[in-house]
Amino acid sequence: MTARDTDHTRPSARPLEGRIALVAGATRGAGRAIARELARSGAFVWCTGRSTRSNPSDYGRGETIDETAELITSEGGQAEALVCDHLDRAQVDEVVSTIDARHGRLDILVNDIGGEAYVDWGEKFWTTDFDAEMRLFRAGLLTHLNTAHAALPLLVRESGGLHIEITDGTQDFNDTHYRESIYLDLTKTAVSRLAFGLGHELAEAGGTAVAVTPGWLRSEMMLELFDTSEETWSADALDPERSVPPADFAISETPHLLGRTVAALAADPDRHRFNTRTLSTHELGRVYGISDIDGSLPDAWAFIGAKEAGTPVEASDYR
Template identity: 70%
Template structure:
């Protein structure tokens, strides 16, 4: 018997989150590296909604389109922030080029004389060659993930931290994929993805130790199954219909497990909550997940839920019929 189709969840006003209405980050300056789309775009928008002046970087512009078929641009992110009533600047920047990062930091220093929040969100998952054994992959092609997902983070941190540490209380956030516990016990289906994402978490761990001397904090944060624009397009669904489509047995996609997915704004709200917390140093050197931070700080995703993706994924190992709706 087919299960009843869930009704679409009511989507409240995205500004319905206390730190936004209180503008708790007014006067703060943030840099979001990799803010063109998905998680980075949501993080940039949510930091701006909370009052921060956000510098957004990315490679993709209307003149330089995506090499994997995406239409989003870094100027588009700044335009959305302006439409939200926030303050932002867009910078075209390839974070594999330290000179370009230095130019952005020079602009930030000239304009503000400070940097309070740095978010390293550049990913590279679009370059994964799923299902191909490591020794059969094209090394130069697959190294794009490693370079985009890790080397950019090293370049950005090395260039930006002198300004971030100029004043006490700086916050450095690494966006990764997978909790420390999950990644310690599970192979991530690709040598390059596995190495890159575990290394990003380890980068936050190491930077936390070094930033301690500068009264600053480093944290890695992982989303669950991110319901980004690219993921919605991949499965041929929309933000209005994703839950219904996940349980529609007449469709080939999205899979049923997509019902555990979360919007990029759950990650954006996680970043805002950390940035607004005067006691955030308790998380220094750790890897946190969006569900745990949502519980700790008392916020929800846009539909009012708190998806617990990593607990659901683990539960599937013992019960393939586990219902994702019971983990929201």
């Protein structure tokens, strides 16, 4: 058991009691953590994704959507898993119909499906395998459009609905930095822009749309990619004898900081003040007095900015 799996007893305060949430892409990483934290705060969480025990991930991951729901119920929460390929409009429609039939409402929609596993680094756009690389764009953006289009009629049935896009990078960062992949760069900036546009349209129905970005994320995939663990990531990042993880990984955060800030935002009766914005976990953590499970509140984007400006930085000063 890793640190990410601890401290999940049922909290005494459950501000989302009675709320209905859909987390699209809840199989692993950020989506799983968001689903768990929403449930810990009292929401009934519908967890969707493609990976099941009988039909595992197409990029070699072992986590399943069933496990996410089981984790939630083992922690005293309420959740159900629905297998759904969010590129298939009929499957997304079926998910929304199921939620409608059970509850007649949807209060929180989180679009978390990523696609970063499909990035092919180091290729110029015109030399890439277009069809292969478009998997990222379809997984990371078209799934969000499909899900929003199908679910928003249910979300706006009652005033106060919240739509959250999970992205990568603050607006300031993405405005001035290129992600070294056309497909990734377009996908992540478009996700933030989707929240911006939907915020304008949802406002008329009393709803709110925002995008939320973590910093360096210590997901299962990242820990394995960098051949490190939840117990050793900090020492490994600062070890001059190692090429991975990169030194900047010392400013990383667990997916549960993202989950906790999303849950706090959903419980905030004044959340509309953030409408259309892209928010970082650090900013939301400061607003709501929330920290990561180790008690820190990493500010990866300020750390990166200071480093690029030539300011001497220590990761510990930004945690």
